[in-house]
Amino acid sequence: MPPCTLYEALATLPDPRSRHGRIHPLPAVMGLVALAMLSGRKSLAGISRFGRQHGAPLAHALGFRRGKTPTVSTLSRTLRRFDPQNREAALSRWVTGRCDPHAFEHIAIDGKTLRGSRQGDVPGHHLVAAYAPAVQAVLAQARVDAKTNEHKAALELLGILPVRGKVVTGDAMFCQRDLATQVIDSGGDYVLVAKDNQPALVTDIQAGFAFETAARSIAAATSP
Structure with a gap:
């Protein structure tokens, strides 16, 4: 099975929004966020501005039905509802799927x-x-x-x-x-x-190395 694309991985996220008043498809919103952040936009204002700058061609390519990307307030309301662990799991599936183990x-x-x-x-x-x-x-x-x-x-x-x-x-x-x-x-x-915050462990490690060094010295001295 070929590895999934980033868009496909994000499309597997459960939609936490109420069915009432949904304007933008969730995969399109998450695709915009991912693409903008990969392009260096780190804030909601930057992500929203990225969408406006690229206009309708990008909006349609990502799956926005109306050819417009979300405003800052829409992005904020949508992203606040997500479970970070779900997002991390989706991104992890995408990364590991594209990395040869x-x-x-x-x-x-x-x-x-x-x-x-x-x-x-x-x-x-x-x-x-x-x-x-x-x-x-x-x-x-x-x-x-x-x-x-x-x-x-x-x-x-x-x-x-x-x-x-x-x-x-x-x-x-x-x-x-x-x-x-x-x-x-x-x-x-x-x-x-191992550091001094675990002194017993450090002592055991040092003793182990000292024993091995001593054992090698004895073996070398007694070997024919």
């Missing part, structure tokens, strides 16, 4: 706060992303809410990623027993950073 062996997980997402005293949106450097693609990402942390969000990502045969890397935040276990159980390997 044999084309990369390394998956890097990391957490970041979205620039510009903080509003006053309201903290910014924090995400954990899984990135494949070899194909320069974000395979999936999950939001870290106030009730969880980065490593729990990473566990969700690992549950939907092609981990078998891959090496998962992460910083000290992800150096957790359950995460390492999930990677191994999924058929992958991991390289995680």
Whole structure:
């Protein structure tokens, strides 16, 4: 089966809008948002202006029946109703479907706060992303809410990623027993950073390396 297009992936999203007063087809709206953001438009005003600048030809190509793209207020009302996890799942299906799983062996997980997402005293949106450097693609990402942390969000990502045969890397935040276990159980390997916030683990690692070094020295000294 050929990989789906971005438009086809977005078209699978359930429509959260009431049937009353729908003007624009949902796949057309989501297609406009995706295309505008890929072109560098990061705000609702920029996305709406992108639609107006390209006019009726773009509107018809995306599936807008009236040849007009949404206003800022329409975009805001529509996007506010979406479940971010549904959007992420649709985008992840599109990306992973177009990435040959044999084309990369390394998956890097990391957490970041979205620039510009903080509003006053309201903290910014924090995400954990899984990135494949070899194909320069974000395979999936999950939001870290106030009730969880980065490593729990990473566990969700690992549950939907092609981990078998891959090496998962992460910083000290992800150096957790359950995460390492999930990677191994999924058929992958991991390289995680251990720091002084886990002194017992660091001591065990140092002792392991020291034992191996000593064992090699003894073997070399006693070998014929």
